[in-house]
Amino acid sequence: MTAVRIDALAREFGELVSTVDSEDAVALVERALDDGADPMAVLVDVIAAAQRRVGFRWQRGEWSVAQEHAATAVAVSATEAVTRRARLTPxxxxxxxxxxxxxxxxxxxxxxxxxxxxxxxxxxxxxxxxxxxxxxxxxxxxxxxxxxxxxxxxxxxxxxxxxxxxxxxxxxxxxxxxxxxxxxxxxxxxxxxxxxxxxxxxxxxxxxxxxxxxxxxxxPLPAGPANEQASLELDHEALAATLLRQWSPGPDWLAADIKDVVDLALHCVGAALLTGDARPLPDTAAWVSDLLTSRGADNTTAGELGEQLAHVLREYPLARNLVTAHWA
The missing domain is CATH 3.40.50.280 (Cobalamin-binding domain)
Known part of the structure; x- marks a missing residue:
């Protein structure tokens, strides 16, 4: 199957994902495979590409969580169809x-x-x-x-x-x-x-x-960062509760959604500690900023989260230094 036909397949599949038409999406994928489409191209350029768009729509507030889950179920069914075909290979x-x-x-x-x-x-x-x-x-x-x-x-x-x-x-x-x-x-x-x-x-x-x-x-991992990450994990709920008292993107947000953002920020710090790679911090800060502003929060809210995060981590010097230097 040519790249142009894969592009057309991706567009048609994306439309079926948007309308949550699982039956037709699976049938489309199976016909493409029957016509000689490369299974890898179907998995990566059609199904995975559609799933990324689903995630972007949720992140930007265009879709609800329910819509995201329904669309993901379509992608799952299509992936299973490709995998069934792959099982024909010894x-x-x-x-x-x-x-x-x-x-x-x-x-x-x-x-x-x-x-x-x-x-x-x-x-x-x-x-x-x-x-x-x-x-x-x-x-x-x-x-x-x-x-x-x-x-x-x-x-x-x-x-x-x-x-x-x-x-x-x-x-x-x-x-x-x-x-x-x-x-x-x-x-x-x-x-x-x-x-x-x-x-x-x-x-x-x-x-x-x-x-x-x-x-x-x-x-073993380096003892200092590993020990501090383990302490953060043990103290996670207490730290999250403190952050929730001190920071909020606004009154219109559900408590569960705010908790998810706070949990993500804290877990991201632990990941940076354990890997010695600070890049998850600015990446997460940018993701949180996009998430919040797309839902009407002030564009300073993500930065305020970083400030509060550094404050609650004052007893964890390695973690606090990472946040202070890299949350942007």
């Missing part, structure tokens, strides 16, 4: 256990990776969203996979990703990391001890084929 290359870290509820990226790997001849066991490290350990013992793949979209899930990396490498199993939370290079994945990082779904099969069969357990 699984002769080995077994991959694919998980999302705790606090990572976005399973769609992992589903797309799973479909790509299955089409490349890997047997894939998908553990789903928010997989606890203890649950992963049990699966590793039961299945004995060749590789653990971990998907992470939100920076706040990076500390939990470290626990998955520890659990997997303790059994000698290499870990492939990927997802938007890792940014645009391997720095965060390397810092957390992942065996390798893949920037997009297209590179996953190639990267995973080059992993070593056995790896050593990851060494």
């Amino acid at each position: 699984a002769a290359r080995g077994r991959v256990v694919l998980a999302c870290a705790e606090r990572e509820w976005h399973a769609m990226p992992a589903m797309i990776i799973g479909g790509a790997l299955r089409g490349a001849g890997w047997s894939v066991t998908m553990l789903g969203a928010a997989t606890p490290a203890a649950r992963l350990t049990q699966y590793l013992h039961d299945l004995g996979p060749d590789v653990t793949a971990v998907s992470c979209s939100m920076p706040g899930a990076l500390p939990a990703t470290r626990r998955i990396i520890e659990a997997s490498t303790a059994d000698g199993i290499p870990v492939l990391a990927g997802g938007p939370a890792f940014g645009t290079d391997s720095a965060r994945a390397d810092a957390l001890g992942a065996t390798a990082w893949a920037p997009t779904a297209r590179e996953v099969a190639q990267v995973i084929a080059g992993l070593p069969p056995v790896v050593p357990a990851v060494p």
